[in-house]
Amino acid sequence: MNSTPEPPLTEALIAEHGLTPAEYQRIQELLGRDPNLTELGIFSVMWSEHCSYKSSRPHLKTLPTEGPRVIQGPGENAGVVDIGDGLAVVFKIESHNHPSFIEPHQGAATGVGGIMRDIFTMGARPLALLDSLRFGELSEPHTRYLFNGVVAGISAYGNCVGVPTVGGDIYFDACYSGNILVNVFCLGVARADKIFLGKAGGVGNPILYVGAKTGRDGIHGASMASAEFDDATEEKRPTVQVGDPFTEKLLLEACLEIMKKDWVVGVQDMGAAGLTSASFEMADRAGLGIAIDLDRVPLREDGMTAYDIMLSESQERMVFVVEQGREEEAMAIFRRWDLDTAVIGQVTDDGFLRASKDGRPAINLPIAAVVEGALKCERPTRRPAYLDEVQAWTAESLAIPDRGDAMLKELLGSPNIASKHSVYEQYDHMVRLNTLVLPGSDATVIRVPGTQKALAISVDCNSRFCYLDPYAGAQAAVAESCRNVVCSGGEPIGVTNCLNFGNPENPEIMWQFEQAVRGLGDLCQIFDIPVVSGNVSLYNETKGEAIYPTPTIAVVGLLEDLTRYCTQWFKAAGHEIGLIGATREDLGGSEYLKQLGEPLRGKPPALNPEVEKRVQRMCLELIREGRIESAHDCSEGGLAVALAESCFSGPEVFGAVIGLASDVRQDALLFGESHSRIVISFTSGQREEIQARAQQSAVEFAVLGKVGGSRFQVAINHQGCIDQDIRMLADIWKQALTRYGKRLD
Amino acid sequence: MLAKIHVTLKKGVLDPQGKAVHHALNDLGYPEVEGVQIGKYMEIRLAGVTSDEAEKRVQEMCEKLLANTVIESYRYTLESTE
Amino acid sequence: MLAKIHVTLKKGVLDPQGKAVHHALNDLGYPEVEGVQIGKYMEIRLAGVTSDEAEKRVQEMCEKLLANTVIESYRYTLESTE
Amino acid sequence: MKCGVVVFPGSNCDHDSYHVLKHLYGQETHWIWHKDQVLEPFDLIVLPGGFSYGDYLRPGAIARFSPIMKAIIKYANAGGRVLGICNGFQILVESGLLPGALRRNASQKFICKYVHLRVESNQTPYTSRCEKNAVLKIPVAHADGGYFVEPETLKALEDQDRIILRYSDAAGRSDATTNPNGSVGQIAGVANAEKNVLGMMPHPERCADPLWPDRDGRYIFDSLIHSS
Numbered sequence A: 001m002n003s004t005p006e007p008p009l010t011e012a013l014i015a016e017h018g019l020t021p022a023e024y025q026r027i028q029e030l031l032g033r034d035p036n037l038t039e040l041g042i043f044s045v046m047w048s049e050h051c052s053y054k055s056s057r058p059h060l061k062t063l064p065t066e067g068p069r070v071i072q073g074p075g076e077n078a079g080v081v082d083i084g085d086g087l088a089v090v091f092k093i094e095s096h097n098h099p100s101f102i103e104p105h106q107g108a109a110t111g112v113g114g115i116m117r118d119i120f121t122m123g124a125r126p127l128a129l130l131d132s133l134r135f136g137e138l139s140e141p142h143t144r145y146l147f148n149g150v151v152a153g154i155s156a157y158g159n160c161v162g163v164p165t166v167g168g169d170i171y172f173d174a175c176y177s178g179n180i181l182v183n184v185f186c187l188g189v190a191r192a193d194k195i196f197l198g199k200a201g202g203v204g205n206p207i208l209y210v211g212a213k214t215g216r217d218g219i220h221g222a223s224m225a226s227a228e229f230d231d232a233t234e235e236k237r238p239t240v241q242v243g244d245p246f247t248e249k250l251l252l253e254a255c256l257e258i259m260k261k262d263w264v265v266g267v268q269d270m271g272a273a274g275l276t277s278a279s280f281e282m283a284d285r286a287g288l289g290i291a292i293d294l295d296r297v298p299l300r301e302d303g304m305t306a307y308d309i310m311l312s313e314s315q316e317r318m319v320f321v322v323e324q325g326r327e328e329e330a331m332a333i334f335r336r337w338d339l340d341t342a343v344i345g346q347v348t349d350d351g352f353l354r355a356s357k358d359g360r361p362a363i364n365l366p367i368a369a370v371v372e373g374a375l376k377c378e379r380p381t382r383r384p385a386y387l388d389e390v391q392a393w394t395a396e397s398l399a400i401p402d403r404g405d406a407m408l409k410e411l412l413g414s415p416n417i418a419s420k421h422s423v424y425e426q427y428d429h430m431v432r433l434n435t436l437v438l439p440g441s442d443a444t445v446i447r448v449p450g451t452q453k454a455l456a457i458s459v460d461c462n463s464r465f466c467y468l469d470p471y472a473g474a475q476a477a478v479a480e481s482c483r484n485v486v487c488s489g490g491e492p493i494g495v496t497n498c499l500n501f502g503n504p505e506n507p508e509i510m511w512q513f514e515q516a517v518r519g520l521g522d523l524c525q526i527f528d529i530p531v532v533s534g535n536v537s538l539y540n541e542t543k544g545e546a547i548y549p550t551p552t553i554a555v556v557g558l559l560e561d562l563t564r565y566c567t568q569w570f571k572a573a574g575h576e577i578g579l580i581g582a583t584r585e586d587l588g589g590s591e592y593l594k595q596l597g598e599p600l601r602g603k604p605p606a607l608n609p610e611v612e613k614r615v616q617r618m619c620l621e622l623i624r625e626g627r628i629e630s631a632h633d634c635s636e637g638g639l640a641v642a643l644a645e646s647c648f649s650g651p652e653v654f655g656a657v658i659g660l661a662s663d664v665r666q667d668a669l670l671f672g673e674s675h676s677r678i679v680i681s682f683t684s685g686q687r688e689e690i691q692a693r694a695q696q697s698a699v700e701f702a703v704l705g706k707v708g709g710s711r712f713q714v715a716i717n718h719q720g721c722i723d724q725d726i727r728m729l730a731d732i733w734k735q736a737l738t739r740y741g742k743r744l745d
Numbered sequence B, C: 001m002l003a004k005i006h007v008t009l010k011k012g013v014l015d016p017q018g019k020a021v022h023h024a025l026n027d028l029g030y031p032e033v034e035g036v037q038i039g040k041y042m043e044i045r046l047a048g049v050t051s052d053e054a055e056k057r058v059q060e061m062c063e064k065l066l067a068n069t070v071i072e073s074y075r076y077t078l079e080s081t082e
Numbered sequence D: 001m002k003c004g005v006v007v008f009p010g011s012n013c014d015h016d017s018y019h020v021l022k023h024l025y026g027q028e029t030h031w032i033w034h035k036d037q038v039l040e041p042f043d044l045i046v047l048p049g050g051f052s053y054g055d056y057l058r059p060g061a062i063a064r065f066s067p068i069m070k071a072i073i074k075y076a077n078a079g080g081r082v083l084g085i086c087n088g089f090q091i092l093v094e095s096g097l098l099p100g101a102l103r104r105n106a107s108q109k110f111i112c113k114y115v116h117l118r119v120e121s122n123q124t125p126y127t128s129r130c131e132k133n134a135v136l137k138i139p140v141a142h143a144d145g146g147y148f149v150e151p152e153t154l155k156a157l158e159d160q161d162r163i164i165l166r167y168s169d170a171a172g173r174s175d176a177t178t179n180p181n182g183s184v185g186q187i188a189g190v191a192n193a194e195k196n197v198l199g200m201m202p203h204p205e206r207c208a209d210p211l212w213p214d215r216d217g218r219y220i221f222d223s224l225i226h227s228s
């Protein structure tokens, strides 16, 4: 085959590759020559924000990443945390925002595929997926199209591979209308002494390719994810990758089978920037080099160039390094699973990546220069101008309504609060028999197969709070996620995060980023939970309109005894209802204000980390000792919504009679979103002990009322303010999202 | 009026379904099969529109709903059903 | 040789997908749509067989695998690709 | 009881059935690889749920031609017990061991949730431990569970007492409102004439563990074990 002559590297071509003149000059310096086109493409993807973390890395370095349980912190495909019994959990969350906006079904599907590969490349069988989604308002038809497409894509991929999607969160807000967020979390379990790393060790060892054939999918996907959207987005469409979950399933089983052998040296999936990032990262981690014969790469199309092969983002592909002489054995296993496989190169000792195509040299790049050579960028930060104005607002100007009935109904029917069952019922959330607590409670609880242990997992982020104060908002996200885990009986042992922000070249966005990372780091430090993995997605911005800062947090908690889990719903009439924690006048940023049609403003609820810790500790102990029947944290919609959800989110619907005594203004008491509050229920016999615990813990506690009846009744200082039929409320809450869904059908 | 619409994957887009059926046919004893592509075929009955209108509107339907133009292309023919 | 195969639901078998698309089109502002039927369209490339053989073998493939004759019917055409 | 669980490429509830039979019920249980051609003697073969061959073309259509299926069809025709769950049911109808077809859900969406099932017949080895008209709570998880048969065949199924399970509500009422997927007659499970082959869309293996709050799946496995 004759190769077409390469186009000259014009300024335009360099710019098209997202490289600045300064960066190009840097390349020339590093190489002592001009790169060829393929090499330019390699620099382009490796130095993109997505792969190089050039804007974010200095900040991420400040996160607490260590702890007695940590086996592997950030830097590998996923984080690894010891859970005892010789086992470890491997988890990470990752974004697939831009691809999902362009093609929601495939974008979301391949996002699921990618994060699963990150987990099983480390030798862990994926046990659970969670998805954290953000869309514009459902009243927009295009949002409904994106929403349905994303959910269908996650469902199609995750279900087919047979990994249950057990939870997540969803918010709708106009700020996401041009930039949806699709963040997917995956967790797997592995033997603690059998963790595989992405290292190309052992000079002379063969490099194996396995999985799907390479096509021209998503060429330049990684640099696309690092560019702001503009009107030219349409033209970028052909770069969409299509996923094949069936091949992923085969790849998963084949990989886990081969990883039982003791001659697997290293393994890395081909994710963003495909073979390029896989080979450079593996060689870099080992401090060695790699030689690749591109003519051996299994191809799907004719006429593919070195450029195409190196930059393809075809899905469901991995690279293995095995001990010399084991290649036939390895390939036999892959073939048994009907996968394409080939030896495509070997590990070398010279620190270079060399590749040939059509028998001629095509790439010759020093690995360290590519991986670590990117110009450092210390992006300037500036406190955004809007903050003073929004934070100055107080609720004084707001009239207090006489009763809470109407607002409660509005809130229960708001898509952000309404039941998400129409979404998670499209996900197989039970396959493999580990889902102890199905989606629909504060956190999902997963059994660790073969043990008496379980894991509680939750993802959270209230980005309205983050907009009003990114430091406090990020702290709130960690606190809420931990609280959800605790309410389910889990002790938080690790955090992963996906930081979704606007354009980092804007100093105000960079300030938000810096603040959020500080908030996240500070709280994790205080709570003593390590951040073991994460992902950054910048440029979530269209025509200068950035999303609210959205540092999505996922917390993994451990239950030593899987029978000691707790759910959020009331269990029986006659049980008493209590509230751990104090309610303040916290209306800033609330869902209540949004329902009133108020602009987003105010101060987000203040978080006192020490109080939060005490509240969580007390709740966890009560659960472990089996003293309480249910625990549900208060979040969007406040106390009234939390109480109502406890009545009807379980298998049975119960009424409740509640009496509150407080001098907090009525709307804040019902719907304000103060942190560090948990609604519990218990048998009367436990009341005194719980009160005593609260006193010992220096935590506020009040008995609020009783479960029972067919109505939801709330009185404040003996004055009735909500009295509704509970089934009617349940119906509003259960049907709201389904109704929106139907509007597209 | 009857619109007959073919929706197929664009060139170069992975067709996992076609691939699976291709392998299955080979295994079933059809080694002569060299490639399989699977797409959709739709028939839409239209009433009360002229054929010029239909032409324009069917194209619109394809763009908006019937084909996912990011990865699929479509073609159609119109037949009178009188 | 190229076989072009259409697989469609038999008459009398309910087509929920067609119905869903029908409704969606009506909602999207196409009241003229009176009915939608959705089927599959496959293209199979064959090599090294005569057209008589191909005829017979494609029919077999349809019967065995490509169509579920409990609910689907099929038709095909063969084209030379020389 | 000697049980075999078939592993097709893309099976993903294979481990679940295996776990229940082997670990919860302590039965001798073996994997059967789809590429095998010969079948040892078994008392029960499970075609598990999942997405064999990605469910491409039609669910079950390609798996039905896996090398092992010839032997399984022979085994079933000779009276051997075959339980097809979800994708396994789809494979059974594609292979002709059971009549009809399974079509895309009426909602066009995948659906995973607990449903209620009314036991229409306990004259099978799979339901012998159930009362007739008992109501079981067992989850479904499928995109293609709409059972279809021609009216004549439906009549024959009814006449021969071969409709084993119907979707119902908790009180055992079964009508269009209790139908999760558009199946004719709310059919959730059917048997062959000899009742040695059962296909069902719901997943009894998902609720057989005593640890779970719901464990009605045990009725199916209890029946099997006690009638073996």
Ligand SMILES: Nc1ncnc2c1ncn2[C@@H]1O[C@H](COP(=O)(O)OP(=O)(O)O)[C@@H](O)[C@H]1O
Residues within 6 Å of the ligand: A130, A131, A132, A133, A165, A166, A167, A168, A169, A170, A416, A417, A420, A423, A424, A438, A439, A440, A441, A442, A443, A444, A459, A460, A484, A635, A636
């Ligand atoms: N995108 C989603 N995918 C799967 N489950 C979801 C999703 N969104 C919400 N859920 C589930 O719905 C329940 C309620 O979620 P959410 O309102 O976010 O809870 P909380 O406010 O306690 O964090 C949880 O069990 C959650 O896992």
Ligand SMILES: [Mg+2]
Residues within 6 Å of the ligand: A442, A484, A632, A633, A634, A635
């Ligand atoms: Mg919660």
